[in-house]
Amino acid sequence: xxxxxxxxxxxxCACSSxxxxxxxxxxxxxxxxxxxxxxxxVNFDTSKGPFVVEVHRSWAxxxxxxxxxxxxxxxxxxxxxxxxxPGFIVQFGLSGDPSVSAQxxxxxxxxxxxxxxxxxxxxxxxxxxxxxxxxxxxxxxxxNTQSLDPxxxxxxxxxxxxxxxxxxxxxxYGESPDQGRIQAEGNEYLTQSFPxxxxxKSARVAQ
Numbered sequence: 001x002x003x004x005x006x007x008x009x010x011x012x013c014a015c016s017s018x019x020x021x022x023x024x025x026x027x028x029x030x031x032x033x034x035x036x037x038x039x040x041x042v043n044f045d046t047s048k049g050p051f052v053v054e055v056h057r058s059w060a061x062x063x064x065x066x067x068x069x070x071x072x073x074x075x076x077x078x079x080x081x082x083x084x085x086p087g088f089i090v091q092f093g094l095s096g097d098p099s100v101s102a103q104x105x106x107x108x109x110x111x112x113x114x115x116x117x118x119x120x121x122x123x124x125x126x127x128x129x130x131x132x133x134x135x136x137x138x139x140x141x142x143x144n145t146q147s148l149d150p151x152x153x154x155x156x157x158x159x160x161x162x163x164x165x166x167x168x169x170x171x172x173y174g175e176s177p178d179q180g181r182i183q184a185e186g187n188e189y190l191t192q193s194f195p196x197x198x199x200x201k202s203a204r205v206a207q
Contacts, residue, residue: 035061036068041160041206046081047198048169051162052206053123060112063125063133063156068205070135075100076203080190082182084171086141091126092200093136094179096187104135105183111152118148121163122155139166169198 035057042053057064070076075095083091095101108131118124118140126136130152139159140148159166173194181189190197 032065032069034065036064040068042067042071042203043206044076044162044203045201046165046169047201049162049165051165052160053157054160055123055157057156059116060154060156062109062112063154066109066125066133066135067123067137067156071203071205074202075104075135076200078187078199078201080177080187080194080197080199081169082177082179082190082194082197083138083175084169085174086171088141088144089138090141090166090169090171091136091138093126094182095135096190098184098186101183101186107134109133112154112156114149114152114154116155118144118153118155121159121166123157123159124148124153124155127151127153141167170196172196 036055038057040055042055044051044053055064055067076093078096079092079094080096081090081092082094083089095104109125111127111130111133116122120140120142122140124138124140125133126138127133140155144153173196177190177194177197
């Protein structure tokens, strides 16, 4: 799907994740785990260091539930931060295993109303239009309220700790990674063509 504006490019970019260990059937399933807690935190361990995301279900229930489900399934482990635009966003959220990406590609969730502004540090699902959110996310690196709020991008959480780590995520490739090739070839493509991309080692719900 080709998008019409630069801001809309937040939509269908791709990420990658490949784990050497085999995933359990539960982790590979797209079946939802159920509603997320009202408030929860997720600890991200990345190649650049740790950061913590705090989620408020009341901000965007559908987005919160999907994020919680993906984290519980260890979906983000190994995924690359494939698109980084300084002062704008850092984007991630497609599996480095093309077969897993294919499973989730049509698992859209309903839209949430925009109840919070797209200010620096908020985490948001990418979208290609109404009813198209699946697994891709971005973190706002600046205040994008004026450009993103009117387009329906609904934050469901924020970086509560480690925003300095997020700011340091490698941005040298800009928007060069080709999302079609990421979806078709996964991490094999990214590690060969963009070896300096930072990545998520693990993302776990805080106990």
